[in-house]
Amino acid sequence: MHGTPLNGEQMALHVGGYRISLDAKESEANLNFVSHAHSDHTGGVRKNSEILCSEITRDLLSTRVRYELKMVGTPGGVKLLNAGHMLGSKQLYVESDALGAVVYTGDYQMQMSPVAEGIEIKQADTLIIDSTYPFPNVVFEEKAEVITAMQHYIRSKMDIGSTLFGAYAMGKAQELIKICNDMGVTPIVDQPIARVSEVYSRHGVKLDYVERNLHEGIVYPDFSVPVWIVSMHRMDMVRANVAALGKRIFTGLATGFAMTQRFNTDVQFALSDHADFNQAVEYIEACRPRRIYTRGSGKDTFARNLKAAGYNAGQLGGHTEFAQLLAEEV
Template sequence: MNSKVKMTSNGIVVLHSDKTVHLDPKRGTENGISFVSHAHLDHLHNQKGDGVLIASKQTTEIAKLRGYVIENYVEQYENFSMIDAGHILGAKGLLFDDLFYTGDISIRNRGFMKGATVPKCKTLITECTFGMPEYVFPTIDDTVKRVNEIISELYGKGKPVILLGYELGKAQILSHLFSHWDPYYHDSVKKVNDLYRQFGVPLDESIGHTEAESRGLLEKKPWLMIAPNMSGRNAFVKHMKSKYDAITIGFSGWAQSSRFSFARGHDYSIALSDHCDYNELIDLVKRCNPEKIYTVHGFVDEFAADLVKRGYDAQSLREDSIDNYV
C-alpha cells in the first residue's frame, strides 16, 4: 500500500491509507493518530482534540510527573504495535504497515534497561543522534570499571563525588550501576527514581540532597551523589564544590567528543548514552533490513549518505520534504 511521509513544523507525519499518523508531534493534533514515543520533554505535548493517542502507561505517568497530562491514550490499536525501544522507561517505537519508527532508541543492555527489540520492516524511520563514526562508545563493563576506579581513588583522598546524568533515563542507569556506593540522590533524580520503583525497577531507596544536607550528612565525607546533568557553572555544582570540595563526573554520549568536557566544565567526562552509538545504528539497520530508510534527529545527512554508500536506499527527512514509499 502506498503511503507518504513528510517532516512538518509539527514533526513527522505519515499519510497512510485513510489515516494521518503523527509521530512524536510537537503540538497536540485535533484528529488522526498521534504517537508519543517517550517522556523526554522534547517529545511531549499538551493533548487536545479527539484523535487517537498511542503511548505506554509508563510514558503517561512520567509525563504527569513532568507537568504534562495524557489522559485519553491507548496502548493497543488495531494494526499498530508498540515496540520496546530500550531508551528510557516506557520508551517505544511504533510498527505499522511494514514501517518502523524508532523514536529514540538503544539496542545496548544497560543495567536494568534492556536493549531494544528490533523488528523487520520495509520502511525504517530512525533517529541518528550519534550517526557519525567518531561516536563509538566503550562497553558498559569497561565504563563501570573505569568509573569505579575513579571513585575509589577519590574516596581514598576523602573526596565526595557527584555523577551527573540526565535526570530522566541516565540518572536511573547510574543509580543502578553504582548502587554499591550507597549514593544520595539530587531531589529531582529522587522523584524520578521513586516513580521508576513503582513500576518495579530495582533502584535502591535513598534520601534527596536537601534532606542529606539539612541533616549534616554531607559533612561526613566521602560520599557519592547522583545528580542531573548540569555544567560546572551551575549554582548547585558550584555550591557542592566550594562547600564540600566535590568532584564531578559527567556522563553523555557527547563525551566521546573532545569538546564535551570543555563545554560542560566537568572534572571527568565519560561516554555513556541512552541512544545507539554509530556501530549500533548500523546494526539496527541490518536487523531491520528495510527497503527504504529515513534519517531523523542528529547527523541526518551524514548518516543517510553513509547508508547509501553501504547500498541502502536512504535519505534524510527534513521539513517540507516528502516522499512516497511502499
C-alpha cells in the first residue's frame, strides 16, 4: 500500500512500475499523461519529465517549449483512446486486476469535430470524467447547425466588410480555418495560429490560410479579405487598424461559453469542443462504469447532477473510495 495523501487535483494511477499523473503536475509521478496540448492540461510537461501522449500532442507542445520533450511508449496494460476534443487528444485507459478497467477522459466531445479524430469509448469499471459543462440546462446545438450559422454570418458580411474572430491558437483556430475553407474562404491568421496550423497540416488536416506577422506595424494591404482569425489579445489591435483603413469589421467569438456568457463582440457562436451534460450522459451510457469520479472546475456540481440522474458519482478528492485508486497497484 502507498500512503499517498488524497488530493483531487494532484492524483496518479499506478501501473507496472509507473506512477502516472493525469494532466497535472504530481510531485511523485514518474510518467506524466498529457491528454492534449491545451495549457491547462500540461502541468506534467517539464524539462526532463517523461510524458505519455500522442505524437500529435508532442508536436503541438513543441511549438511552445524550447527543450526537447521526452516521450515514452505506452506501458503494458495501458491504452490511449481518441478523445475527439482536438487533434491528437487522448483518453487514458488502464486495465487492472484490483480495480478493473479505469478510464480518464480529459477534455472530450461526442460530436465530430471538422479537425479532430472521432471519440473512442470503451467500457470501464471506473470512469474519471471531465466536468467542463456540469449543468443539465446547458444544451449545445448540433455542431453542423452552429457551423452553418457561422458561415451564413461570414457570407452576409463579405460585401460590406470583414469578420474578425478571436480564438485560442491551439485547436479552436484550426476549426475556424476549416469552417472558412469549407465555404471557399482563405482567412488571414497571426503567427501563433499559423505555427499550430502547420502541425495540423503535417498530420493530415490540410488548412488554407495566409499568415501575417501582426507585430510588423499596421499596414495590411490585403485588408479586404473576408475573415481574420487572431489570438484573443490581438483582437482590439486588428479591429482598430482595419477600421482605420475605412473598412467595416465585425467581431466574433466561437466558444461553448457563449451558452452562458455574453462577450463584448458583435456576434458569438456556441461552437464547443466539449461535451455538454447530455453528451456526458451519452458517454456514460456507452462506457457503463460502476463508479464515476468527476474532475475539473465544475466537479462538485457535475457529481451532484449525475447522482440526481441516478449514477454512482462522486467528485475526485471528496470520496473515500478514491483512496483505493491512489493506494493500490493498478
